[in-house]
Amino acid sequence: MDRIPILKMGNLLLVTIQVDMHDRLAMTLQDDLTSRIVKDRAKGVLIDISALDIVDSFIGRMISNTAAMAKVLDAHTVVVGMQPAVAITLVELGLKLDGVRTALNVERGVALLQRME
Amino acid sequence: MDRIPILKMGNLLLVTIQVDMHDRLAMTLQDDLTSRIVKDRAKGVLIDISALDIVDSFIGRMISNTAAMAKVLDAHTVVVGMQPAVAITLVELGLKLDGVRTALNVERGVALLQRME
Numbered sequence: 635m636d637r638i639p640i641l642k643m644g645n646l647l648l649v650t651i652q653v654d655m656h657d658r659l660a661m662t663l664q665d666d667l668t669s670r671i672v673k674d675r676a677k678g679v680l681i682d683i684s685a686l687d688i689v690d691s692f693i694g695r696m697i698s699n700t701a702a703m704a705k706v707l708d709a710h711t712v713v714v715g716m717q718p719a720v721a722i723t724l725v726e727l728g729l730k731l732d733g734v735r736t737a738l739n740v741e742r743g744v745a746l747l748q749r750m751e
Numbered sequence: 752m753d754r755i756p757i758l759k760m761g762n763l764l765l766v767t768i769q770v771d772m773h774d775r776l777a778m779t780l781q782d783d784l785t786s787r788i789v790k791d792r793a794k795g796v797l798i799d800i801s802a803l804d805i806v807d808s809f810i811g812r813m814i815s816n817t818a819a820m821a822k823v824l825d826a827h828t829v830v831v832g833m834q835p836a837v838a839i840t841l842v843e844l845g846l847k848l849d850g851v852r853t854a855l856n857v858e859r860g861v862a863l864l865q866r867m868e
């Protein structure tokens with residue numbers, strides 16, 4: 635597993651994170667995603683984290699950085715599918731997903747991105 | 752990694768296969784997917800395999816079986832994102848994805864499923 639696939643849906647890109655992130659995989663994802671935003675002229679990025687039981691500070695920072703990169707390329711980022719336990723942990727640990735909007739699921743994330751355009 | 756997330760998009764379900772399948776993971780996916788087809792009243796299933804470099808007979812059979820299960824629940828299955836090398840190998844090895852339609856990417860898969868409804 636060297637890279638996380640990025641799916642194009644209209645002018646949005648969808649990334650489903652299913653595996654434990656490590657430095658190299660996170661860097662590859664950021665490289666791929668920024669290239670695809672430019673190539674596909676994407677206006678929004680959906681990051682699905684429904685498969686993650688834990689979001690630690692590394693993942694949190696990776697998501698925030700990815701969103702910041704997308705933003706300078708004029709694309710909004712929405713994180714979708716967060717499990718209840720992850721939401722609890724994020725708040726209890728004081729982890730912030732800076733610059734990132736969240737939505738309950740992909741459908742609501744798509745609706746949010748379409749309103750933000 | 753105990754289960755592959757299933758994303759709902761309108762009346763379609765999207766599954767992105769990113770990891771090596773093994774028996775238990777495949778069975779969990781089939782359980783989850785059939786439950787979700789019923790629960791979400793889905794009319795179609797998209798299986799994205801763009802992250803797979805190899806599709807062997809086990810994966811091929813798993814996809815065919817999943818499509819057969821979806822079919823008896825009145826949902827069509829479309830496999831999307833197949834890499835060129837995978838297409839070559841499938842044909843050279845004579846592996847057939849029985850009962851499964853394919854499309855180049857998610858967007859074309861969605862279009863195909865909407866025509867099939």
